Amino acid sequence: xxxxxxxxxxxxxVKSELIRxxxxxxxxxxxxxWKLSKTILTAEEGxxxxxxxxxxxxxIADSKFHGGDEQIGPQxxxxxxxxxxVDKKTVDHVVKIIENISFKGGNESQLFTSQELNIVQxxxxxxxxxxxxxxxxxxxxxxxxxxxxxxxxxxKLDMSKEEYKKSTAPTINxxxxxxxxxxxxxxxxxxxKLAESRHQYMEKFLEEFYAEWKGKQ
Numbered sequence: 195x196x197x198x199x200x201x202x203x204x205x206x207x208v209k210s211e212l213i214r215x216x217x218x219x220x221x222x223x224x225x226x227x228w229k230l231s232k233t234i235l236t237a238e239e240g241x242x243x244x245x246x247x248x249x250x251x252x253x254i255a256d257s258k259f260h261g262g263d264e265q266i267g268p269q270x271x272x273x274x275x276x277x278x279x280v281d282k283k284t285v286d287h288v289v290k291i292i293e294n295i296s297f298k299g300g301n302e303s304q305l306f307t308s309q310e311l312n313i314v315q316x317x318x319x320x321x322x323x324x325x326x327x328x329x330x331x332x333x334x335x336x337x338x339x340x341x342x343x344x345x346x347x348x349x350k351l352d353m354s355k356e357e358y359k360k361s362t363a364p365t366i367n368x369x370x371x372x373x374x375x376x377x378x379x380x381x382x383x384x385x386x387k388l389a390e391s392r393h394q395y396m397e398k399f400l401e402e403f404y405a406e407w408k409g410k411q
Contacts, residue, residue, distance in 0.1 A: 195279060197243055203278050204250045211254055211270075216337050218330035219253055223321060227252065230317035230388075237384045240309045244284055247275065248291035248314040268292045291315075316385030319376045324392025327373055328399055335365030342366065343407065369400060 195203070212221045231249040235242060251271040268289045275285045287310065294306045295315050322330065335342070341364040349370035353361065358371070377393040380386040 200243065200278060200280060201246055201250070204247060204274070207274055208250050208254060216334065218333045218337075223330070224250060224253060226321050226326070227314070227317045230320050231314050234313045234316055234382055234384045234388075238309065238313060238382050240313050241284075241287075244287045244291070244310040245313050247280070247284065247288045248295075248310055249317060251275075251288060252292055252295050252314060252318060254292070312381035313385075316380050316382050316388075319380065320385065320388055320392065323373055323376050323389060324395050327392065328396060331365050331368050331373065335368070338362070340365055343403070366400075366403070369396060 208224055209221050212219075212224065215221070228246065228249040231245050232242075235245050251267075251274070254267050254270050254274075271292055272285055272289050275288060280288075287308065290306045290308070291311045291314055294304050294311060295318055321327065332342070340362060341347075343366040344364045347363055347367065349367040350357070350361070350363070351371065353371065361367075361371070363371070373396060374393070377386070377389045380389050
């Protein structure tokens, strides 16, 4: 199976698997990360097939929608790629991308790295910030019935991986616990450039949010 046929089959598979997904982690999130990955790849070195498959399959079964199980996604991706006869080296690399792409809280170290993971991770993080990142954060907060903001519950910046996964804090806290940290965690020079304006947009949003919350405008 040639590159384009592999990608086409993968797109069809992901669309079918995520047809009922939460709005911030649905096919459209995957498509944006896929496009951003290809944009970054045009300016960085990397294996295009691995990057595209990693982007397309990175959230095929996000652990937060599967009881915290971090093995379902990598396993589903592996089984699918093997079913369409993708070579073992590519399959193993894509699985490692899926296993290591997620932000898991401030104290969690990443056990695997590659240029392809760097690219897909940057693309995924870019989709978590800026205007779309704000929309996704509040969509997920609504999905989990979380408060928009509670000034009596401050952000917690030193959470362990387990604390981060179990957090039920207001959505505004998520900006400080993750979203505002991502600009400085980009792996590639292209990712860092793209993150700058999105980060500034979030800072302006927060200024407006607090001013309105306090009844000042």
